[in-house]
Amino acid sequence: MIVISSPIKMFKICKKMRLERKKIGFVPTMGALHEGHISLIKEARRENDIVVVSIFVNPIQFGPKEDLKRYPCPINKDSLLCKKEGVDFIFHPDGNLMYPEGFRTRVVVEGISDILCGKYRPGHFKGVATVVLKLFNIVNPDVAYFGQKDAQQAAIIKRMALDLNIRVKIKTMPIVREKTGLALSSRNIYLNGQEKADALVLFQSLNLAKSLINKGIRDADKIINIMRQLIQKKDTAQIDYIAIVDIDSLEHIKKITGNCLIVLAVWIGKTRLIDNILI
Ligand code: AMP
Numbered sequence: 001m002i003v004i005s006s007p008i009k010m011f012k013i014c015k016k017m018r019l020e021r022k023k024i025g026f027v028p029t030m031g032a033l034h035e036g037h038i039s040l041i042k043e044a045r046r047e048n049d050i051v052v053v054s055i056f057v058n059p060i061q062f063g064p065k066e067d068l069k070r071y072p073c074p075i076n077k078d079s080l081l082c083k084k085e086g087v088d089f090i091f092h093p094d095g096n097l098m099y100p101e102g103f104r105t106r107v108v109v110e111g112i113s114d115i116l117c118g119k120y121r122p123g124h125f126k127g128v129a130t131v132v133l134k135l136f137n138i139v140n141p142d143v144a145y146f147g148q149k150d151a152q153q154a155a156i157i158k159r160m161a162l163d164l165n166i167r168v169k170i171k172t173m174p175i176v177r178e179k180t181g182l183a184l185s186s187r188n189i190y191l192n193g194q195e196k197a198d199a200l201v202l203f204q205s206l207n208l209a210k211s212l213i214n215k216g217i218r219d220a221d222k223i224i225n226i227m228r229q230l231i232q233k234k235d236t237a238q239i240d241y242i243a244i245v246d247i248d249s250l251e252h253i254k255k256i257t258g259n260c261l262i263v264l265a266v267w268i269g270k271t272r273l274i275d276n277i278l279i
Pocket of ligand 1: 040
């Protein structure tokens with residue numbers, strides 16, 4: 001496994017691989033790898049000749065009051081995990097190499113970037129789309145792997161790839177959870193014991209919604225209210241949003257008639273957690 005920090009070097013290596021007709025699988029991450037990331041890497045390993053994992057804490061997707069400074073960055077541990085999974089290349093660029101002085105471009109996927117998490121994290125998805133397009137241009141992967149955990153991010157990247165004629169297949173992998181149901185996240189390390197216990201209410205509320213739908217309740221607002229009541233019982237919890245939306249467009253659904261996505265973002269203490277369930 002080789003760790004590469006230069007975008008130009010990474011680009012050249014990937015170009016050579018493509019000329020050799022190697023199929024390249026790409027897993028973009030911000031590091032602090034856990035089993036959720038590993039599930040993407042394993043799938044990439046299974047389906048491709050070459051696996052590239054990027055580890056880059058992308059500064060332009062963090063708001064001024066967000067956790068950029070304290071975001072975990074255990075690169076040595078991450079490298080060992082990648083090596084164990086048979087990763088060929090880690091792309092670990094420096095911020096200055098990705099955003100040199102004079103950098104001015106942003107990629108905006110209109111509409112779906114301003115709703116849900118985008119409403120509470122202005123500019124976040126602009127930062128995400130920009131870095132992912134840059135990474136796609138550097139690696140030029142055949143397949144890129146994203147987690148359903150960040151459902152809005154996956155929808156935005158799919159839309160961007162389609163709109164901008166990017167030659168890449170986007171594959172979304174299921175959410176990996178702890179046995180307790182808590183969705184794995186690099187941010188879970190911020191939670192203390194009480195908060196970790198309270199955080200289980202996210203998945204519990206999603207399961208409650210699923211059981212209500214199974215019982216025949218179709219009114220989205222009614223389901224959301226019941227979820228809200230359950231979550232609000234936890235002292236440390238503060239809801240940003242709960243929504244029932246269309247899987248692709250992320251538009252709100254009033255009456256559930258078929259497949260949908262239930263998404264939520266909840267602060268547990270000072271940590272913002274997201275989760276979702278496909279119905
Ligand atoms: P991040 O490092 O948080 O930017 O995440 C990198 C990728 O891993 C994204 O595509 C995430 O959606 C995915 N991911 C993060 N957590 C999980 C999880 N619990 N299960 C599956 N995929 C995940």
